[in-house]
Amino acid sequence: MTDPNEVGAWLRLTAGEGLGRAKARKLLAAFGSPQAVLQAGEAAIAQVAGPAAGALLAAEPDGFHTDLLTRTLAWLAQGEGRQIVTLGDAAYPPALLQAADPPLLLYAHGRIELLQREAVAIVGSRNPTAQGLDNARAFGRALSEAGWTVVSGLALGIDGAAHEGALGGAGSTVAVVGTGLDRIYPSRHEALTRRIAREGLLLSEFALGAPPLAEHFPMRNRIIAGLARGTLVVEAALRSGSLITARLALEAGRDVFAIPGSIHAVQSRGCHALLKQGAKLVEQVDDVLEELGGRARVPTPEADADMAAVAGEGESDPVLAALGHDPATLDALIARCGWPAPQLQARLLELELDGQVVRLPGGLFQRRGLA
Template identity: 45%
Template structure:
C-alpha cells in the first residue's frame, strides 16, 4: 500500500487531522495539500500562523524511524486512500490521516463492535467481557477495544480464544505497547486480527492520547458496549464519542451499590441499550446476524436465582437462598441463614469452587448469574 502524501501529512508536527482534511477538500487531493505553499493555504482558508505551521517539514529522525518500522512485512500504513481503511471511520469529523498497522489490515474494513469498560472490573464483569468478545467473534464481528488492563484485555482474550477477529487500538506508537503487561496479548491480537494506532513509531504514552484513541474505537465500529464503568471512566468518553458519531451505545447493568455500575446505569438512563448478553448486542447492531444464530431448544429459567446446581445439601441451598447478586458480608449471611460463621465460611468456599458464588473486596460474596459462568 502506497501511503504517499497521506503519510507525509500525518507525520508533519502541526498538521492535525481536521485541518488536513479541510485542506484536502479545498485543494482537491492530499498531494496538493502536501505540496501547497503558505499563500495557497491562506487562500484555502488558513490563517498565516496556521499555514506556517502546516508547512513545517517532517523531522528527519521521525521519518527515518517510520521508514525503519515499515521494513517489516507485517508492518504497514493504511490511509483514507486504501480500500481497507475503516469505512465507518471515514464518516467521522476527524478521521486519522494514517493508521499504523501490525497484523492483517483486511479486518479494519469488517463490521465491528467495541467492548470497553473498567480497568479494574469485578470477576463477573471480567467474565462477561470475555464472553462477549468470544461470542461476537464467533458471530463474525470484529471485537474492537483499547488493549488496556481489565475489561479491554478480557474482551480481546475472548475473541482470540474464538479464533478472532479482533482489533486493538493503541494510544501510543505501534512500537510502544502500553501497558507493558499486555505485550503478549498485543501479539496475540495482531495474530488474530490487527493492532493499530494513529501515532507514529516512537510516540510514547501521554494522557491526551487516550481520548484520540477512543474516538477511533468509537468511530470504526457499529456500536460501543460498556461492561463496567465508574462515573468518571474513560469508557464513558468512548460511549459519548460513539453517540456523537451516530453509532449505537450499549451498557451492561450491575449491582446498584457498585461504583463500577454507576457509569453504565447513567448511560442506560440516557438511552443506551441494556445488555444482558451477546444477543442484545447483535439485535441492536447486527440484527441479521442475530436472526441467523441457532438457539438451544432447552427452556431457560425465569431468573438466575431459580437455577441452582444439582446435588446441593440442604444447608448450602439455604445459604444460597440468602445470597443475591450484590455482595454481602459473612456476618449478614450468618444472620440471615441462622447458620454458624464457620459453616457459612466453609460453604462459601465450596460454592465458590463450584462457580456458583464469587468473592468481592472486603470479604463479601455474591451469587454468579448462570449466564456468566463459563
C-alpha cells in the same frame, strides 16, 4: 504505502504540531494529495488554511528525515502486516468515513482486512470485578463467534479480557492504542499485543515513538466508537473513559449497550447512568445481536485477499475495470464488482483523490481520462 516520498508527505501533513486534522483535511480537499499540498507553496497553503499553516508546512522540520521518516520506513520494511492506511485508501475502514472526525492516517499491524468487517466495541473499567472480566471475555468470544470483530483499547481490565475472548472466534479483534505501534503499552499486555499482531489487528493514529500521553486516550476512544456499529460497556465508574466512548458512539448515531451490576459496586455506576440515559440493557449476547441484526457476514478468504490486493493500478484494479468507459452508478458498480457498498465507496474515494475517477452529477462515476 511504501514509497518514501509519499510516506514523507503524509507524515509532514499529519505528524507536525499545530496544523490539526480539520486544516489538514481542508488542504487535502483543495490540493488532492499531501505531495500536492507541500508543492503548493506557503502562500497557496495560507489561502486555504491560514498563515500559520503556510508557515508550518513551508520548511521541513529539523531532524525529520533522520528521525521520524527513517524510523517509519524501517518499521514498514519489517513487513509482517505493517501498513500505513490513509484517508481514501481502499483499506480505510468504511465506518470511520462516516465519523465526524476521521483520522487522516492510521498505522496498522496485523490483519488489515479486519478494518472492512462489521464490528462491535467492548469497553470498560481498568479495575473490574472478577465477574466483569468473565463477562468481557464471554461477550468478546460470543460476538466474535457470531462473526463480529470486537474493537477495544488494549487497556488493562475489561479491554484486555474482551480482546482475549474475541481472539477465539472468527471475527477476531482490533486493538486501538494510544501510543505509536513500536511501543507496547501497558507493558503487562506484551504477550497479548504480540498475539493480536499475529491473529488480529493493532491500530493507531499516532506516529511511531509516540508515548502514552493522557490526551491520546480520548482521541483513541473516538476511533473505537467510530469503527463499531455498537458499543457495549461492561463495567465503568461514573468518571470513566468508557463513558467518553459511549457518548461518542451516541453522537455518531451508533447503538450503546450496558450490562447492569450491583447497586453497591462503583464499577456499575457508569453502566447504570448509561441505562438511565437510554442505553440498551444487556443480559446475554443475543440482546446485542438482536439489535445489530444477528450474525455478521464473514467474508471468504478469497474476498479478503481481493480487498487486500486492490492497491494495484490500471485494469488490474477491479473497480476501474468495472467502471469501463461509460459513467456508472454506485448500484451498477456494486452489481459488477460484487463488493459491499461501504468498501466500494471507500475505494471510489481513494481513486477520486488519486485523480483516476471523477464524480459526475446524478450520482455517476467515470474514469477521469474519459470524463
